Amino acid sequence: MTSNKIISFIQLALLTSAVSCGIEPGGGSESAPVEEKKIEYTAIGNYRGYEIINQVIKDRMIHKGAEFELSDYLQKKPHGNDLESFIESTSGNLQVLLGRNTGNGLKSGYQNAQPNSINMLLWYLVVNGLADDVASNCEGETDRFNRDVTESMTKICAWPDPISKDDETLRGIWNLAMQYDAPEDEYLKWKEYILGADVAASKDRREAVLTLFVSAFYNPYFLLQH
């Protein structure tokens, strides 16, 4: 065996080893693990917080004038419009854990805005509830969401039909959630995931639609200040 062949063999062996370990040089594929460098961050970024995300969802997805509060996915809705119902619905106050401005004119601050296990779980609860509501559009419940949502959902509701997986359809869904909050590359990674074996193979429409939206919302570009 010549020395060149030996080197090629070693290169091949290393490549095979890397592939078997799931390392893809450059980390290009969506499913490839990301090589992790130890980084000393200058600061830990905050969530955009409850008020902003609530408003973003309203602006992008909710029919004007329709009643909408993200906190409904966290806690039970008040039974009535009286003061007692209001106190009942807010006293649990889970929404303050998602990043909220609190205090008064003299002492105030943006609280609970750094990611931790509890608020990550709460955001998951929120985006899951929202995605579940959006998925209900496929069953004809459309009065809450705006025209952008209903139009984008028309094709996605055909899941697993190929039309639900074309670029135009998926981009429409991505734009509903993310608009210009994330770079194009983030969309491509998301699309790769949706068209990958795990999601695309699913025949369960509701589960697929839920996954589409949760994976878009549960992303640092959507949830964090940047």
Place this chain on the structure above:
Amino acid sequence: MDSNISRRDLLKYAGSGALTCLAVPSFTPRIANAEEKDPHFILQVIFPGGMDTHYLFDARPLEMTKNKLIQNYIGEEPNIWTGSNGQSTLATKLTNPLKPYKDYFSIINGVVMDPTFDGHEQNMAFWYTGNPFGGEFFMPHLNKLGLPLDYADIGEGQVFVMMSNTSKGVPLTNKSMKGLTEKIKKLPRLGSESHLFNHVNRRMKAISQIGNGRFSGGAWAMQDALQNISSLSDRISHLKLTETRADEKTKSSIDLMSELFKAGITQSASMVFKTDFGGQVNLDVHSGEDAKAQVTSLPTLIGEVATIFKTLKDTPYDAKRSMLDMTTVLVTTEFGRTMRGGGNFDESGTDHNSLVNTVLVGGKGIKGGQVIGSSDYQSSNAKLSGAHKSFDAEAKCIMGNPFDFDKMISRTDLPSAYDPKDYLTASSIINTVYKMYGVSKEQYRIIERNGPAARTLDGLLI
């Protein structure tokens, strides 16, 4: 591969058993199981506003009131409270609710807060962070097991302290957790077996690697927290939470805390009462009217402390041990108060006094029943030190006595100038907690800029 592997990496890789393949797309990180070792929980109880220690465990004889030195609206001679270490203090009848728990806690008198500031926020910041302008809160330093939350804030009150390491601390109430438990039971699991988890995990990780700015830092924190979500969901959905009764809020909070501790969600809790301006009870009694009201309000608050000890004692941790056996309890306020205010002595309120404080420390790891430290100005004809006079020209305050850390008793000398290493400060108490938890000495609080670490109270520890 970066050769500089962080502790977090190491835990992850070790936890996943992926030693043969260091780039693992997903893993199930190990949340330290509270039951698997000998867990050590901690609860700090804070009464904002500045509780008057003269009405509690650092009382003064009535002769000082007759001489118009210290206002006393109880009008009764205080009793002698003798500790198991032979040291004693004067205590008023308002402390009676705590008598049944005398052996479970030690009284630390004469604790100097930050003598250069008498502001609420600066002194609370001094307690929380060791610096009157804020910094790192001590509780996250105790989370050496890497539990999902560094601490839970279970009280109804608030402190305004600038703290830089609170990302894993959250306020939780019994009610909010109860609602959450029901919701989470129905939530699709987001564990490492799920492709959704693996996708969002990869994206958070990738974004965390973009740079070292706050956005990437936030993505890192999201990814870090994500690892605990499925385990946390399981733990939350199994919490046994009771209905909160309006008249049993403190008990409910302790019940919640005990559940969070036992479930391994956190090991530290902070309970802040609403006792400053605007609260149901106002301890910041500048006016005579407010000062008089303490005679009825302080027993209520001391009763709350008694409820905390009782609930912990009555709550089993396992077949043999109660939650009090497993939990260190720290009870403090912002600072003491001056002996009198200005104007008419008979209608006197009081002002802030950061030269003294009383802290109760009990529960796990603590030798209870002791009286440690003392303050000066014990009688009308007491001589005050130069150190005291340098802060209190009008002699309206009591001040902590200098302290012999080796013998664990107060010194009787009168230092001419203030040197923090002579005194028992809040930093000594926190460093003692650090010592109990095995926190690195590099983390210990120093007594002043460029000064040594504050001495620990070794005689307080079992």
